[in-house]
Amino acid sequence: MSTFNKQKIVESVPQKGFFGHPKGLLTLFFTEFWERFSYYGMRAILVYYMYYEVSKGGLGIDKSTALAIVSIYGSLVYMSGIIGGWLADRVFGTSRAVFYGGIFIMFGHLVLALPGSLTMFFISMVLIVIGTGLLKPNVSSMVGDIYSEEDNRRDAGFSIFYMGINLGGFISPLIVGSVMKYSFHLGFGIAAVGMFLGLIVFIFTKKKNLGLAGTYIANPLSPTEKKKVFTKFGLGAVIVAILIAVAIPMGLLTIETFIALVGILGFLIPAIYFFVMYRSPKTTATERSRLIAFIPLFLASVMFWSIQEQGATILANYADERTQLDFAGLHISPAWFQSLNPLFIIVLAPVFAWLWIRLGNRQPSIPQKFSLGLLFAGISFIVILLPGYFGGTHSLVSPIWLVLSYLIAVIGELCLSPVGLSAATKLGPAAFSAQTMSLWFLSNAAAQALNAQIVKFYSPATETLYFGTIGGIAIVLSILLFVLSPKIQGFMKGVR
Incomplete structure (x- = not known):
């Protein structure tokens, strides 16, 4: 997208x-509030729906497999953002990507809301993965579009936008976690309603509030390119379908091999x-330098999210099986603990937003914040290993x-995300604006x-070591990143 078009949008x-x-x-x-309400x-x-026994309304999947599947599902959700970013940059723009994504997400939750088999579960996951890939990176990219x-x-x-994300993430586990003892499917139905409300907000306020934001296609395909690309997409889809149809009966494609494959692709x-x-002729020399600076930040982000995202797997299981859930006269749903992260962000995000503005040019650089x-x-x-280390791993902890x-x-998270x-x-390079957000x-x-x-x-036996x-x-x-921060800042070519 040209500098002229960016200015017109602003x-x-x-x-x-x-x-x-x-x-x-x-x-x-x-x-984004309502989309995150539905997702969180x-x-x-x-994870509880997956490993709880069928008699308790779950699917009865092996616990370690369920934990891995939730991680793989989360990985695919964010991996699909590459496709969503590419489609926005080259086919229909970020605004339409957000709308189409919301439709897919809503139907994915509706499928989960219907009692069904493991097959229905995986169909819903595919819909939500596609939908989130279209919506998530592009709604964030539009936030960047409305500022010079x-x-x-x-x-x-x-930071304010991020607070909205977490406001939805705070409320939904409390509501859905409260109804999970009655029916998992009722909880999934509430998530579908949340996404529907998000679509309503977007449709009826975007024209007045967003102006041209999301309507420009940063690097549109020519008619010839469109024909080639969609032909390749079609052939690719057919080949993948054939490979899956052959591999599953032969035992080559199992949950375990799929987990390993996604691990490599990640x-x-x-x-x-x-x-x-980096190699694109549409990327300038300055943009290449900034991409080099982006690499250590990307790797630091991987390490950070590896810890943070275990809130939906390891810490969710820890809350269910290692934590005293009767506390101060209240019985706590294990799902409620997943409201803690967004609750603290709601409280602290304004503090951090004020802090960065207050510090101005004296604030830490981007690599130092990371x-x-x-x-x-x-x-x-x-911190979380301490109760097991001092009190053993066989008793419930506070x-x-x-x-x-x-x-x-x-x-x-507020320093980094x-x-x-x-x-x-x-x-990100101008020609890859939405795709950089996907990256x-x-x-x-x-x-x-x-x-x-x-x-x-x-x-429990390996808890402390883990x-x-x-x-x-x-x-x-x-510590290593902090030491290298001045060098990384140099490659950012004036960006702070």
Whole structure:
């Protein structure tokens, strides 16, 4: 997208109207609020639905397999963002991508809401993966579109947007977790309603609030290119369908081999993407330098999300089986613990948004913020190993330990995640704007692909070693990143 078009988009958006920010932030805030309400509501009970016995309304899947599948599902959700970003950049723009994605997500949750078989479960997962791939990176990219590159409100705007994400993520596990004892499918139905409300907000407010944001196609396909690309897509889909139809009966494609395959793709795809973007003739010399700076930030993000995303797997299981759920006269649903992360973000996000503005040019650089995020993530895992280390792994522990671990991880998340969203809009080549946001989300895909391989090493017997090893690695990497921060900043060519 040209500089001229970027300026036209900014000028078309009312620049005041939502807490001193562009009015379009209101539309994107509430669209993402409802999308995250639906996603986190579903995810709060997903692992329990998978490994609870059929007599308790679950699918009865082996526990370690269920933990790995949830990680793989999360990886595929973010991996599909590459396709969503590419379609937005080259076919129909970010606004339509957000709308189409919401439709897929809503129907995916509706399928989950209907009592069915394991086949129905996987169909719903495919729909949600496609839908989130279309919506998630593109709604975030649109936030970047409504600010000029020189606007000092930009990081603060992403922090406010991030608070909206987590407001939805806070409310939904409380509601869905409360009904899970009656019916998992009722919980999934509530998630579908959430996505429907998000679509309504987007459709009826985008024209007035977003102006031209999302309507430009950054790097449109020519008619000849469209024909070639869609032919290749069609042939690819047919080949994949044939391979699956042959591999499953022969026993070559099992859940275990699929988990291993996604684990490889989680790192191979972003590596290829970095190479393609770097080598593209549409990428300038300055943009290539910024891409080099993006690589260590990407790797730090992988390590961070590897820890944070275990809240839906290892820590969810820890809440269910290792935590005292009768506390202060209240019986706690294990799903409620997944509201802690967004709750702390809601409380602390305004503090961090104020802090960055207050510090101005004196605030830590982007690489330094990433190193702080990684440090706190590592400490959060060190904290959660302490009750098992001192009291043994056979007795139930106070829920306060989980609360403290989540709090420390959130401090790290606020140093890294909203800053990473903003950095992706500033460091990415202009011809790959939406795809750079997709690449940023691939760090989460790689993290969860990694988690799918390592969750099998967790058990009460290995609990201390598991948390200690992962937490220790994160702390060492945070120190290394801090030391290298000045060098990385040099490659960013003026971006702070």
